[in-house]
Amino acid sequence: MTRDGAESVERALNILRAFSETRREMSLTEISQSTGLYKSTVLRLTASLEACGFLQRGEDKLYRLGPELWRLGAIYRRGLDLGEFIRPVLRRLVDTTQESVSFYVRDGDERICLYRQNSPRAVRHHLEEGERLPLDRGAAGRVLRAYTAPKWPLGAQIREDGFYISLGERDADVAAASVPVIDNAGRLRGALSVSGLRSRFDTKAQHLAIEAMKMEAARLADHLPASD
Incomplete structure (x- = not known):
């Protein structure tokens, strides 16, 4: 690519970057003012961006971001590894509680341990990533069921509390x-x-775990990429 070609690409990208949450539509003049480009240059570049689906121009002559950006954004989101967000959370929770910490997702009538950080203690509850466990026993299983099966009788109380504690439901020696x-x-x-x-x-350990998890869950809500 020639230097002129590279400059054209950079200018086109700067036009796209000029849009924001508070500036979702702009006129030709506003784009020119925002980017510092001549109107003639903006007109040429926006025509190319519009032809490729990156911009749309309405009957009101205002430019808006186009559907091609949504398509690329969806590909980007699907390509993100949730582990980069989840694993640091698990490590912090292990440091706080000194117990094993997991992140589960529902898959049909089961739950999958998607990410896991085992306790540093010699005697601990050990589990491997990828293991499948039931939904009807264990704290995580009941939480997942409560939020995905609204008509489940026990779900309302779990949703109201925002947590669930299990004592020996799946294994007599294990609590969660x-x-x-x-x-x-x-x-x-x-x-x-x-x-x-x-x-x-x-009780003290339970309270510590619940408060720490709620704080981390709230933090995750601000960082997890949107799901489709």
């Missing part, structure tokens, strides 16, 4: 607490769970 992870669009993305030996998961 779980909270939902809900993004800013109101969609359930999964469930965080802290699990450990029932003998040391007393």
Whole structure:
């Protein structure tokens, strides 16, 4: 590509960058003022961007972002590895609780342990990523069920509380607490769970785990990419 060609690409990208949440539509003059480009240059570049679907020009002569950007954005979102957001959260929760921490998602009538950070303690609840567990037993399973099956009788109380604690439901020696992870669009993305030996998961430990998970879930809501 020649230097002139590269400059044209940069100028076209600057036109797209001129749009924002508070500036969703602009006239030719406004784009020129925002980018510092001559109107003749803006007219030429916007015609190319419009032809490729990156811009749309309405009957009111105002330019708006086009559907091609939505398509590329959807590809970008699907390509993001949620692990880059989830794994730091799991590590912080392990540091806080000293217990094992997991992130589960629902898959049909089961839940999958998508991400896991095991406790540093010698005696701990151990689980591998990718394992499938039931929805009807265990804290994370019940949380996922409560938020995906609105008519489930026990779901209303779990949704009102915003958490669930299980004591020996799936394994007599294991206790766990779980909270939902809900993004800013109101969609359930999964469930965080802290699990450990029932003998040391007393009221104080339960409260610590729930408060820490709720704080991390709220933080995740601001960072998780939108789901389709």
